[in-house]
Amino acid sequence: MARIPTPAQRGQAVGSVQSQFTPTPFQNLNPDADVFGAGQARALASASKGLDAFATGVQKIAEDDDATALLETQNNSTVESARISALTADRRGKDAIGSAAAGLQMWNDHEKLQPQPGTLAGRQAQAASNLQFKQQLTRAFTAREQAEVETYKDTQITKSIGLQQQVVANSYNDPVAFVAAEKRAAAAAGNLADRQGMSPEAREVFVAETVSKGRTDAIRMAASKEDYTRAQTLLAEAAADGALTPADTLVAESLVRDASVLGEGQAAADKIFNTPGLSDQQREEAARQIPDPKTREKALSLVTARIGRNEVYRKRSEQASFDRVAAGLRDGTIEKPTAADLEGLDARKRKYIDDLRIEKEKDRVDPDRLRQPATNNDLFDEYLTARGNDPAYLTNITFSELQIKYELGTTKEVWDTISGSWSRENEAVGKAAQVAKAAVSKKALEQATVTTDLGNLTATFTAVTKNKVDKNNGVAFLAWQNEFNRRVAEEAAVTGKPVPPQRRAAIINNMAANKITYDVTLSDNVAVVLTPENIAQMADDLADHDEIKRDQEPLFVAAYPTLLSAIGAQRVPVTRERLASTFRQMQSVASTLPEVQRAEFMAGYAGITRALIKLSAPLTPDNYRTRFEQAVAKRAAARQGK
Secondary structure, three states: OOOOOOOOOOOOEEOOEEOOOOOOOOOOOOOOHHHHOHHHHHHHHHHOHHHHHHHHHHHHHHHHHHHHHHHHHHHHHHHHHHHHHHHHHOOOHHHHOOHHHHHHHHHHHHHHOOOOOOOHHHHHHHHHHHHHHHHHHHHHHHHHHHHHHHHHHHHHHHHHHHHHHHHHHHOOOOHHHHHHHHHHHHHHHHHHHHHOOOOHHHHHHHHHHHHHHHHHHHHHHHHHOOOHHHHHHHHHHHHHHOOOOHHHHHHHHHHHHHHHHHHHHHHHHHHHHOOOOOOHHHHHHHHHOOOOHHHHHHHHHHHHHHHHHHHHHHHHHHHHHHHHHHHHHHHOOOOOOOHHHHOOOOHHHHHHHHHHHHHHHHHHHOOOOOOOOOOHHHHHHHHHHHHHHOOOHHHOOOHHHHHHHHHHHOOHHHHHHHHHHHHHHOOOOOHHHHHHHOOOOHHHHHHHHHHHHHHHHHHHHHHHHOOOOOOOOHHHHHHHHHHHHHHHHHHHHHHOOOOOHHHHHHHHHHHHHOOEEEEOOOOOEEEEOOOHHHHHHHHHHHHHOOOOOHHHHHHHHHHHHHHHHHHHHOOOOOEHHHHHHHHHHHHHHHHOOOHHHHHHHHHOHHHHHHHHHHOOOOOOHHHHHHHHHHHHHHHHHHHHHO
8 A cells, every 4th residue: 555755854765856954854654554544445345345446446546646746745845945945044144133934934835835635644744744844944044043143243242342442542532431432342342251151261351352452542543643641641541550461561652652752753853943044954964963863863854854845835836936927927917027926936937037028028019029039049959859869858847947948048939849749748747737738829739739740750751761851852751741641631530620649640650551662763762652553653663673574563453452461460661672572472372372272362461471470480482372271271171061
């Protein structure tokens, strides 16, 4: 006769499912046959053997159905209990409060959804199984919640101790608040010790350490606030009360000792600075005469630091006065600086202000006059030399220094160039650049842009062609300059805004990568950006000199972009000769390939070049052919794989 299965023991298989949750055995249910109606069946058998056989069959079916159903219910309950346990386990600390009740409610909801067995014995067995699950879940949930709540309480008490110790430190100069906070900290420490089951001795030590830390922090706070007298008083009181541990005593004594040195050094430094008539050098010397070494060291460092700060403040004040007066002279709000305006300015700045005043007076008399200083050429040459020797020259000089050095000794046009260049190169300096910006005209910035572009174009042209920009190659350079202007204008039209300096420099670099050194006249090397007409002319020239075959001219023209890209990948100058030699190598390798592959090879020549460079392989004909054949074989294998 079939039996209703009992809930599984730990590690015991139930059907194909093994219990993962229950830590203790379930109640073993072994009802005998009478529970399932066997007694009634035997009574009926005495009346009718036919009815007995029928009843036995019905009974057997009912028992089998309930046995299977209970097994399925137990499996589902095992899975559900694990899920509920995981959910409640996620609730930590304060959030764990109420987690046991929530978990049991989820289990009750699960029970309500269980299908009911058809027999009394089945229902009894299912009820017993559910009870076992619920009892174990209740124990687990309750224990977990209690542990988390206790941990949460301990955490809060520990936090309270720290907060009260902080109040003790902050109340170093408020005895009433100091004592009250210390008592609260000690009480919280005692509470925590009791909760954690400390022995009386351990509890006493823990409370004492709590008080000691608060006192030490108070001494540290007093010292940091430069209240040296209070720090000494707190140490004496703590010593009298026996409130400090031996370790904290050493820390506190060190704090007070250092504070005393700092206080004495501070007092000595104040006395030195309060002595009238001393120069900065004399102040430093006075600090060096202090007898006590530690006090002397501290006083000297304070004196030196104060001298440094004063110098910074003085320079800031001087610069502010200089900028204000110079701006006033330029916009007309100041016609003649007063003694107060000039106070604190050094001789160079005073001279500049006076020279600027004279210039503005001349401008008022003759607004259209041209300033032609005698030193103009010399100063501009000096400027160009300085920039040539030091690329960071303009970022290492202040705008006021630039003004003093160059503005009034050059023409307005030259000054526009210099000041505009300074403004461009110091865009990220911050306030200094903002102050200077007001003194730099729009014309100056435009002129600086032109000058910078011209310098970059000239430098790059010269580097590539090995020729200076002069009357011998002026036409070629002009063509290249026009190409640059065209590209800038085209980009500005697309973006709808001016092209910034960094991008303008990038355009020049890109031009350099796409231009060649090409002998147009067979006498002068010039850098040009080739037009389709130029490329065709080059092909014709190459054929004239037997560098390529005459019938290959159209092929050369068609292959020109690939040739340019392949040479550019090598990071070497693009020359007429290198274009010809690259074309010949391309043709040489292509001629060894099947005719159907030649066009493909020539189209991919630049890509093969880059691949060989990446592999650090020599750019030989054999390597080009090998790399191409490998690519062809790989594509064929891929097609066959499909």
